[in-house]
Amino acid sequence: MLVALAAAVLVGLFVAASTSSAAFGPYNSAWDGSGEFRGEIQTDGNVESELVRDTDRYETAPANETTAFVVAPEESYGAADAARVGRFVENGGTLVVLENFGAESNELLEDVGADARANGSVLLDEQNYDRGPAMPIADGVTDHTRTAGVEQLSLNYATAVDPNGATVLVETGDYAYLADSADADPDADTDLDSRPVATVEDVGDGEVVVVGDPSITINAMYDEPDNAAFLERQYADGERVLFDLSHGEELPPLASAMLTLRELPALQALVGLGVVVAVVGASNRTLRDGFGAVRARLASGDDPDTLTDDERAELLRERHPDWEESRIRETITALNRSRSKHEER
Structure with a gap:
C-alpha cells in the first residue's frame, strides 16, 4: 500500500514539474493547451x-x-x-x-x-x-x-x-x-x-x-x-x-531545466541531472500543488476523464470566471468532440 502511494506521489510530482496549465502552453496537454x-x-x-x-x-x-x-x-x-x-x-x-x-x-x-x-x-x-x-x-x-x-x-x-x-x-x-x-x-x-x-x-x-x-x-x-x-x-x-514563449507564462520546472541543459553543454557536462533535481526541488509551489492533487485524487478516487459535463462546466467557471455560459458550453462540446476523435484513433 505504501509503495503504491509513494509511486502515485512520485508520478504526481513528475507530472506537476513537467506539465503546465497555461492557456496555449506547449506543455499543457489539457483542452486549452497547445x-x-x-x-x-x-x-x-x-x-x-x-x-x-x-x-x-x-x-x-x-x-x-x-x-x-x-x-x-x-x-x-x-x-x-x-x-x-x-x-x-x-x-x-x-x-x-x-x-x-x-x-x-x-x-x-x-x-x-x-x-x-x-x-x-x-x-x-x-x-x-x-x-x-x-x-x-x-x-x-x-x-x-x-x-x-x-x-x-x-x-x-x-x-x-x-x-x-x-x-x-x-x-x-x-x-x-x-x-x-x-x-x-x-x-x-x-x-x-x-x-x-x-x-x-x-x-x-x-x-x-x-x-x-x-x-x-x-x-x-x-x-x-x-x-x-x-x-x-x-x-x-x-x-x-x-x-x-518570451512574453508568456514560464515553462514548467522540468521542461525549463532540460531546455537550460541543452542550451549550455558545459553546464550539462558539469552537473548533469543534478540541475534537473535542483530546479524541480526549488519549485515548491508547483510540487505542493502536484502533491495536493495526487493526495486529493487518492482520497476521492476521481478521474478527470470521467467528469460529467456539469462537473467540467464548474471547473471552467472556477478557472475562467470572466467566461460567458455560452462559451463554457461550446468549449465542453469541443473538448468532448476532440476526445472522441482521439479515442477512435
Missing part, C-alpha cells in the same frame, strides 16, 4: 523546433529558413525585444502572430513594420458556424502557397483581421459581423459582411502572417478542419520553427 501542436512539429522530420525564452535567439537563428510563432502573448514586447524580432523579419524570417483580443500582439506588429492588426471585437456568424455563432467556419480561402490543401478554418471566439493592405488568406462568409459580446444578436444596423481572419504581407525580406484566432493551436481545436493543415503550411517551406 501540446498537440508542439508534438506534431517535434515529430516532423523535415523541421527542427525550439522553444524560445529570450528574443536573443532571433538574432542567431538563420532567418531565411525559420518560422516563429507568437501566440497571444501576455506581456508587451519592449523596444529591444521588438527590434530583435523586427530584424529577424527584415532579414527574411517568417513571423506568425495569432491573436484575438490582446493589445500586445498589435503593438508587436506595429513595431516590426507590419500593417495588419487584430480587430479585437468578437467575430460572429449566424449563417456559417459549427456549434454556435461564436464558432464561425471561415471557408473563403485564397489560392496561395500558405493555404495549399486548406478549405476552411474552424474558429472559436476569434476576431477579424484588419488587413490594411495585407493579402487576405482566409475570410468568413458574407454574413459575419463584429460585436462586443458573443451573445450579441444582429439588428438592422449590424454590418453583415465577409471578414478576413488570416493575412500575409511582406516586411523587408521576410513575411508576417496574422491570424485572428489563437485557439486554432489548442488541443480542443487543433484537429478541427482545417486548422492543423493551415498551421503546417506556415512552416512547411522552412527548416526551423521557433515557439516564442
